[in-house]
Amino acid sequence: MRDSVDHFMDQWAAQRTDLDLEAMGAIGRILRLSRHVSAGLKSYFAEHDMETWEFDVLATLRRNGRPLTPKALGASVMIGSAALTNRIDRLAARGLVVREAIPGDRRSLNIALTPDGRDLVDSVVEGHVANQRAMLNTLGDDEREELNRLLRTLLTSFGDTP
Numbered sequence: 746m747r748d749s750v751d752h753f754m755d756q757w758a759a760q761r762t763d764l765d766l767e768a769m770g771a772i773g774r775i776l777r778l779s780r781h782v783s784a785g786l787k788s789y790f791a792e793h794d795m796e797t798w799e800f801d802v803l804a805t806l807r808r809n810g811r812p813l814t815p816k817a818l819g820a821s822v823m824i825g826s827a828a829l830t831n832r833i834d835r836l837a838a839r840g841l842v843v844r845e846a847i848p849g850d851r852r853s854l855n856i857a858l859t860p861d862g863r864d865l866v867d868s869v870v871e872g873h874v875a876n877q878r879a880m881l882n883t884l885g886d887d888e889r890e891e892l893n894r895l896l897r898t899l900l901t902s903f904g905d906t907p
Contacts, residue, residue: 754769790869843857
């Protein structure tokens with residue numbers, strides 16, 4: 746079976762026989778898969794009147810089980826402080842998160858889920874997991890394990906560790 750990346754690589758190989766295209770194929774596939782996965786996530790969340798980023802922030806707070814400082818939240822969702830402030834403002838306006846003062850520290854605050862925020866993320870997460878599973882349904886259990894192992898190896902090589 747061939748994919749569109751094979752076609753692109755064939756074209757390069759015809760023009761530049763001196764290039765080793767193996768890495769180009771892998772990176773090209775990762776990028777194309779990223780677009781397909783992003784579209785699948787966006788579609789699922791749109792069914793729940795959410796943006797992907799909204800779920801990301803709410804789910805980060807939920808899985809941590811406690812309020813987080815903006816710095817810790819931003820590091821977990823991998824966005825800068827200005828973008829995070831905007832996102833927190835928007836989620837707060839919808840009544841999904843609140844800013845809470847940290848006792849004994851007047852300069853710092855935590856971001857916490859409201860009961861509505863917790864209910865929303867809890868109502869969406871099971872379908873989200875099922876949607877992700879459906880996106881990988883062409884792979885068997887062993888293949889998904891191997892894919893996770895390989896992707897973990899790549900991510901950690903970039904320093905993407907807790």
